[in-house]
Amino acid sequence: MRLGYKLEPGNAALMERAARFRDRPGDDPALREARMLVGLGPGDVLDGRFLIAELLNQGGMAVIFKALDLQNGDREVAVKLPHLGLESNPASYARFMREEEIGLSLGHPFVMKFIGVNGSRSRPYIVAEYLHGDTLADVLGRIRPLPEKDALKFASLICEALEYLHAHAIIHRDLKPSNVMVCPDGSIRLMDFGISYTEAARRVTYCGFSTAMGTADYVAPEQIRGRRGDPRTDVYSLGAMLYEMLTGKPPFDGDDPFIIMNRRMSGDPAAPRKLNSSLSPQAEEIVLRALQRDPNRRYPSAAAMKADLDAPEKMRLTGLCDTLRESTRWRRFLLLARWITFTCVIPLIIQVILFFLLWHHFARKR
Numbered sequence: 001m002r003l004g005y006k007l008e009p010g011n012a013a014l015m016e017r018a019a020r021f022r023d024r025p026g027d028d029p030a031l032r033e034a035r036m037l038v039g040l041g042p043g044d045v046l047d048g049r050f051l052i053a054e055l056l057n058q059g060g061m062a063v064i065f066k067a068l069d070l071q072n073g074d075r076e077v078a079v080k081l082p083h084l085g086l087e088s089n090p091a092s093y094a095r096f097m098r099e100e101e102i103g104l105s106l107g108h109p110f111v112m113k114f115i116g117v118n119g120s121r122s123r124p125y126i127v128a129e130y131l132h133g134d135t136l137a138d139v140l141g142r143i144r145p146l147p148e149k150d151a152l153k154f155a156s157l158i159c160e161a162l163e164y165l166h167a168h169a170i171i172h173r174d175l176k177p178s179n180v181m182v183c184p185d186g187s188i189r190l191m192d193f194g195i196s197y198t199e200a201a202r203r204v205t206y207c208g209f210s211t212a213m214g215t216a217d218y219v220a221p222e223q224i225r226g227r228r229g230d231p232r233t234d235v236y237s238l239g240a241m242l243y244e245m246l247t248g249k250p251p252f253d254g255d256d257p258f259i260i261m262n263r264r265m266s267g268d269p270a271a272p273r274k275l276n277s278s279l280s281p282q283a284e285e286i287v288l289r290a291l292q293r294d295p296n297r298r299y300p301s302a303a304a305m306k307a308d309l310d311a312p313e314k315m316r317l318t319g320l321c322d323t324l325r326e327s328t329r330w331r332r333f334l335l336l337a338r339w340i341t342f343t344c345v346i347p348l349i350i351q352v353i354l355f356f357l358l359w360h361h362f363a364r365k366r
């Protein structure tokens with residue numbers, strides 16, 4: 001047992017309360033796995049302050065529990081803990097702490113509120129307000145496609161949160177339905193700043209290709225090329241989410257993330273109105289404008305996208321749906337050939353030339 005993780009005997013009333021949350025034998029395997037990954041679970045008290053109540057999510061890098069903040073009238077909070085194996089990895093530890101740094105600097109009605117933990121912590125973790133509601137992923141799990149009016153409304157609310165982030169020089173970079181909570185009053189909260197980028201946090205290095213990049217279905221082409229991105233990167237991911245809300249399918253699909261990303265780099269998605277004929281041409285145009293491969297052709301900002309989302313009847317249609325080019329085998333081959341040329345062939349030619357120059361230089365001296 002690691003000191004500070006578990007409830008110490010001595011506070012009988014708290015021990016009794018905690019016991020009510022403890023998992024019973026034969027409980028959910030997800031809960032058992034989460035307990036193994038982070039070394040604590042329901043019924044434990046973290047740093048004498050957070051009584052872990054239930055498992056909210058078990059992700060690839062962190063486990064999130066609902067907990068009661070005993071120092072603040074038992075208010076409900078969410079506690080995010082990195083897997084024990086990651087605590088000792090400096091890059092992932094730094095990234096995790098950066099999420100808290102970014103989160104604590106934010107204050108907007110549509111952005112999840114982080115809660116500062118003063119005093120020493122026995123391990124890294126992040127605390128945030130507990131959000132009632134369902135993630136947009138849950139909503140889409142039940143209803144897809146969404147009615148056009150609702151989809152445009154959600155996208156507009158997300159734009160509002162993005163405008164705030166971008167004004168504070170933060171790029172979210174991992175926009176996807178599971179990172180948006182839809183609250184019971186119909187508002188949204190943007191969550192998960194795990195791979196967000198801010199000028200202030202340049203020093204942090206990434207520990208892996210996939211972890212720095214977001215999720216294949218929503219990631220922007222420039223992110224795939226390894227760029228840090230700018231506000232238009234988030235506009236692209238929101239476009240991908242809007243496409244899914246309106247058509248029921250993400251813009252590109254495939255059996256594995258690399259196929260999806262390759263299709264995204266080499267072609268355009270199917271016209272949304274081909275998948276859902278009830279959509280208005282305006283909704284289709286908004287999605288396609290946000291999903292332009294070249295960032296210069298996209299909405300330049302979340303504010304510009306929001307203007308069209310809020311008043312689609314006023315926008316000018318430019319017929320983007322007639323310019324779509326499918327990702328064919330031939331275009332994927334060309335893309336691969338270009339990539340091989342730039343990353344292998346050209347560096348090889350440079351090395352051979354350098355070798356001959358050096359060889360020539362030393363041969364003459366002899």
Ligand SMILES: Nc1ncnc2c1ncn2[C@@H]1O[C@H](COP(=O)(O)OP(=O)(O)O)[C@@H](O)[C@H]1O
Pocket residue numbers: 056057058059060061062064077078080112128129130131132135178179191192193194
């Ligand atoms: N504050 C919160 N309140 C309620 N549920 C939350 C909260 N934070 C996260 N969750 C749940 O946990 C899931 C994963 O959270 P997230 O911060 O995105 O972690 P990860 O980095 O593992 O993706 C969310 O999709 C949501 O279902």
Ligand SMILES: [Mg+2]
Pocket residue numbers: 178179192
């Ligand atoms: Mg997430």
